[in-house]
Amino acid sequence: MTGNDIIFYLLGILTLGCGLLSVTSRHIFRAAVFLLFSLIGIAGIYFWLQYEFIAAVQIVVYAGGITVLIIFSIFLTQQAGEKLPIQKLNRKIFSALAVFCAFALALVQAYQHGFITNNKPAASPSVQDIGNQMLNVNETGYALPFEAVSILLLAALVGCIVIAIREKNNTNNISENQNVETSQK
Amino acid sequence: MMTPGLEHILFISFALFFIGIYGFFTRRNLITMLMSIELILNSVNLNFIAFNKYVWPDKMDGLFFTLFVIAIAAAEAAVAIAIIINLYRTHRSIDVENTEDMKF
Amino acid sequence: MNQTIQIALIPLLPLAGFVLLSFFGKKYFGKNSGLIGTAFLLASFILSLFTAYKYFSASVDGHYSSAIALKYTWLVFSDKLSIDMGLYLDSISMMMIVVVTLVSLMVHIYSLGYMKGEERFSAYYANLGLFTFSMLGLVLSSNIFQIYFFWELVGVSSYLLIGFYYDKPSAVAASKKAFIVTRFADLGFLIGILILSYSAGSLDFNTMIHNLTSPESSELKTAVSTTFLSVSAVTWGGLLVFMGGAGKSAMFPLHIWLPDAMEGPTPVSALIHAATMVVAGVYLVARLFPIFSLTTPIVLEVVSWVGAVSAIIAAIIACTQTDIKRVLAYSTMSQIGFMMFALGVSKYGGEAGLGFTASMFHLFTHALFKALLFLGAGAVIHYVHSNEIKDMGGLRKSMPITHITFLIACLAIAGFPFLAGFFSKEEILLAAYHNSPAIYWIALFTSALTAFYMFRLYFSIFWNKEHTTHEKHHGEGPFVMMLPLIILAVGAIFAGYIPFGKYVSADGAPLASHFKISFSILPVALGLSGIAIAWIMYKKQNGLSDKVAASFNGFYKTAYNKFYIDEIYLFITKKIIFNLIGKPAAWFDKNIVDGIMNFTGNTTEWVSEKIKIVQSGKVQQYAIYFLVAAVVIAAAFIYILK
Numbered sequence: 001m002t003g004n005d006i007i008f009y010l011l012g013i014l015t016l017g018c019g020l021l022s023v024t025s026r027h028i029f030r031a032a033v034f035l036l037f038s039l040i041g042i043a044g045i046y047f048w049l050q051y052e053f054i055a056a057v058q059i060v061v062y063a064g065g066i067t068v069l070i071i072f073s074i075f076l077t078q079q080a081g082e083k084l085p086i087q088k089l090n091r092k093i094f095s096a097l098a099v100f101c102a103f104a105l106a107l108v109q110a111y112q113h114g115f116i117t118n119n120k121p122a123a124s125p126s127v128q129d130i131g132n133q134m135l136n137v138n139e140t141g142y143a144l145p146f147e148a149v150s151i152l153l154l155a156a157l158v159g160c161i162v163i164a165i166r167e168k169n170n171t172n173n174i175s176e177n178q179n180v181e182t183s184q185k
Numbered sequence: 186m187m188t189p190g191l192e193h194i195l196f197i198s199f200a201l202f203f204i205g206i207y208g209f210f211t212r213r214n215l216i217t218m219l220m221s222i223e224l225i226l227n228s229v230n231l232n233f234i235a236f237n238k239y240v241w242p243d244k245m246d247g248l249f250f251t252l253f254v255i256a257i258a259a260a261e262a263a264v265a266i267a268i269i270i271n272l273y274r275t276h277r278s279i280d281v282e283n284t285e286d287m288k289f
Numbered sequence: 290m291n292q293t294i295q296i297a298l299i300p301l302l303p304l305a306g307f308v309l310l311s312f313f314g315k316k317y318f319g320k321n322s323g324l325i326g327t328a329f330l331l332a333s334f335i336l337s338l339f340t341a342y343k344y345f346s347a348s349v350d351g352h353y354s355s356a357i358a359l360k361y362t363w364l365v366f367s368d369k370l371s372i373d374m375g376l377y378l379d380s381i382s383m384m385m386i387v388v389v390t391l392v393s394l395m396v397h398i399y400s401l402g403y404m405k406g407e408e409r410f411s412a413y414y415a416n417l418g419l420f421t422f423s424m425l426g427l428v429l430s431s432n433i434f435q436i437y438f439f440w441e442l443v444g445v446s447s448y449l450l451i452g453f454y455y456d457k458p459s460a461v462a463a464s465k466k467a468f469i470v471t472r473f474a475d476l477g478f479l480i481g482i483l484i485l486s487y488s489a490g491s492l493d494f495n496t497m498i499h500n501l502t503s504p505e506s507s508e509l510k511t512a513v514s515t516t517f518l519s520v521s522a523v524t525w526g527g528l529l530v531f532m533g534g535a536g537k538s539a540m541f542p543l544h545i546w547l548p549d550a551m552e553g554p555t556p557v558s559a560l561i562h563a564a565t566m567v568v569a570g571v572y573l574v575a576r577l578f579p580i581f582s583l584t585t586p587i588v589l590e591v592v593s594w595v596g597a598v599s600a601i602i603a604a605i606i607a608c609t610q611t612d613i614k615r616v617l618a619y620s621t622m623s624q625i626g627f628m629m630f631a632l633g634v635s636k637y638g639g640e641a642g643l644g645f646t647a648s649m650f651h652l653f654t655h656a657l658f659k660a661l662l663f664l665g666a667g668a669v670i671h672y673v674h675s676n677e678i679k680d681m682g683g684l685r686k687s688m689p690i691t692h693i694t695f696l697i698a699c700l701a702i703a704g705f706p707f708l709a710g711f712f713s714k715e716e717i718l719l720a721a722y723h724n725s726p727a728i729y730w731i732a733l734f735t736s737a738l739t740a741f742y743m744f745r746l747y748f749s750i751f752w753n754k755e756h757t758t759h760e761k762h763h764g765e766g767p768f769v770m771m772l773p774l775i776i777l778a779v780g781a782i783f784a785g786y787i788p789f790g791k792y793v794s795a796d797g798a799p800l801a802s803h804f805k806i807s808f809s810i811l812p813v814a815l816g817l818s819g820i821a822i823a824w825i826m827y828k829k830q831n832g833l834s835d836k837v838a839a840s841f842n843g844f845y846k847t848a849y850n851k852f853y854i855d856e857i858y859l860f861i862t863k864k865i866i867f868n869l870i871g872k873p874a875a876w877f878d879k880n881i882v883d884g885i886m887n888f889t890g891n892t893t894e895w896v897s898e899k900i901k902i903v904q905s906g907k908v909q910q911y912a913i914y915f916l917v918a919a920v921v922i923a924a925a926f927i928y929i930l931k
Contacts, residue, residue, distance in 0.1 A: 023217070070216060072266075095211050110199070142249050281907065
């Protein structure tokens with residue numbers, strides 16, 4: 001067992017362990033932090049697979065963007081130090097059972113399939129390669145999806161503002177928000 | 186233990202996927218449910234990357250899919266949080282058990 | 290004007306009148322509704338006279354061929370089978386449109402006076418228009434389905450008109466009775482239509498008659514060889530069709546509705562229940578006559594006996610009734626019996642086809658004098674405000690025109706020489722004499738009875754006790770009521786001189802007149818003796834009639850009660866059918882049919898109550914169901930279904 005392998009196993013344990021904790025922890029803030037570590041673990045696996053650019057994007061967008069967003073919304077909606085309510089035991093057992101069965105089924109299928117792996121030394125793609133193909137307009141290029149995603153992002157931006165905008169003459173809401181703000185202080 | 190390959194990464198990805206689903210089923214707070222969804226998306230990304238690496242190492246399509254999924258996930262998270270905050274304003278709670286309006 | 294449009298307008302003008310009056314009559318026309326309806330009918334009458342004139346003047350060597358003036362395919366079922374709407378021209382339909390429009394026009398004019406001041410004056414004229422339209426459509430039908438269609442329309446309009454005074458319980462009961470009895474007969478008619486058209490492979494009269502009469506046609510062979518209860522299919526079809534005709538024409542034993550139908554306004558009785566609708570059955574038999582006479586002589590035998598029995602029974606009952614309209618109703622039934630057995634004893638074509646011509650001739654003359662009788666009776670009822678004979682008497686001075694015309698009609702129906710009824714009745718008797726002696730004697734006796742009961746009526750109304758109490762302040766009736774009486778009386782005198790055999794015969798070939806003095810002596814003598822007996826018994830008020838009635842005590846009572854036929858029907862329906870069939874059916878409906886419905890409803894409710902919790906509105910539950918279902922389906926496809 002080489003050091004390379006050990007790093008992989010450690011990364012795997014980190015990802016799964018933190019993921020599991022993130023969905024079971026009763027403190028929402030801790031759950032968010034475990035999510036952050038799980039995401040970093042995945043970024044580590046990307047590094048281990050020598051896809052540095054993707055790993056960087058993962059860290060920047062997920063760890064840096066989405067997690068922060070989530071933590072921010074936790075601050076907006078949650079009282080400090082409050083524990084999450086406990087789910088019914090029935091529901092937990094039933095969900096676990098269903099999830100386990102599905103997991104077993106999927107895994108057995110995936111292992112039985114036997115993917116033909118290609119052991120050619122992977123050319124680690126440089127940022128330049130990625131950029132070239134991403135903005136290319138020939139048949140292998142991804143210019144059109146790129147543009148579509150950019151429109152999607154714009155739409156999401158506008159949508160967020162429209163949804164979350166405060167209604168002007170709703171005094172009730174204003175006072176609520178003030179309450180939230182004061183409680184955060 | 187053996188040298189890690191496609192199977193191992195698939196195991197991590199599947200496990201993460203179903204951990205996310207479990208979280209989605211059992212969590213009652215909308216924000217934690219959103220976190221579970223992020224886990225699910227990440228497991229899918231990991232799948233793309235793994236297949237790209239081990240089955241078609243000379244191509245980059247898996248990579249692009251991952252990139253787009255990350256971009257869309259970012260948008261989705263933003264919209265979801267906007268909805269959650271809006272919900273919090275009207276229902277004074279983000280507990281999913283209290284949002285039964287779909288029944289009607 | 291295009292000929293087709295001109296013929297189509299004959300039935301469509303009354304329909305237009307109906308539509309106009311029923312939608313706008315009461316509100317916009319009020320008292321003028323009658324004039325509008327009459328104007329439409331007058332136009333229709335002139336058109337039909339013109340059409341008939343053109344038809345009868347265009348013969349080829351005295352032959353009249355039938356023609357289909359208009360054919361519009363309405364519903365197509367298969368290559369061969371389709372339902373058409375058409376206009377069929379031949380000698381009997383031409384005769385019928387003249388009769389129908391003439392009598393209808395007379396009734397329209399007459400009603401202007403008779404129905405004056407009625408609450409639902411415009412509705413009355415609308416219904417008359419509807420009836421006239423349906424009747425004209427019926428006689429002009431080019432296929433048997435169309436005839437059925439109009440047959441039912443005629444039934445409906447008759448129902449509406451019988452029940453015109455719908456606040457009178459007896460009128461309501463009578464209209465229901467008429468509708469149900471004829472409906473029952475029509476059930477047989479419908480089945481008969483299906484059998485005949487199935488075996489002929491066509492609904493069209495021409496094709497049907499051709500397929501079922503020409504000896505080499507394959508349809509005929511199948512139809513004859515297919516048997517049910519050892520009677521061939523085509524015979525069953527003919528019998529069932531005749532059942533429909535018998536119901537509409539009030540033949541024994543389906544006649545019970547006709548006397549009760551007299552609850553309707555008297556002009557309606559004149560139009561529907563004397564001159565036009567009730568002869569629809571005769572018309573139907575005449576229309577399918579080639580099939581009856583060439584293929585199924587048994588049915589003709591049945592027709593002739595039903596006709597003869599109806600004729601004599603009705604005549605006997607008519608002698609005992611005291612309601613003048615009922616006497617006339619039974620008289621109508623008796624005369625239609627004459628027409629029926631005349632058809633029954635007839636053969637197809639040639640000299641032996643005299644019965645057919647005689648039947649149609651009698652239909653024509655009967656329509657004239659029976660309408661006259663009814664309208665005259667209407668005038669009398671209008672004058673004394675009663676239907677009962679005992680309230681009348683000695684009216685000859687106060688109602689001179691009615692008196693004269695009524696006398697003419699009575700003489701005509703009694704077969705007094707050289708009036709309309711004489712010629713047609715002689716021909717019928719002659720046809721019966723040549724073909725069926727038994728029926729001839731029945732007919733002879735019946736015609737003597739006819740003379741007796743008609744003059745019993747006449748003397749009771751216009752002579753008998755000298756009237757004292759009738760108020761003088763209103764006269765006989767307005768001009769519009771007298772005009773139709775005079776026109777019809779002229780018709781009743783002179784209609785007999787039309788050389789009918791030249792125009793109407795079973796096979797279209799002209800038929801010479803068979804009038805013979807020597808043959809006529811016996812019927813005329815019997816008729817005159819009937820009149821004489823009535824003279825003796827009823828001219829002066831004497832106890833003679835009561836004495837005669839008393840001497841026939843049992844029989845008189847039976848006849849007075851119409852041979853208890855109504856009671857038999859009531860017994861059969863109320864005691865047997867209601868108890869044995871109706872009640873179990875009701876039980877079945879209440880418990881089984883409703884039970885199944887309730888069970889379905891309750892089960893649905895129970896199940897939905899149980900699965901209601903699934904629809905919780907909770908996203909996570911939905912997601913779990915989704916995952917479980919996806920896993921189960923995936924596993925099923927992977928491991929079980931492969």
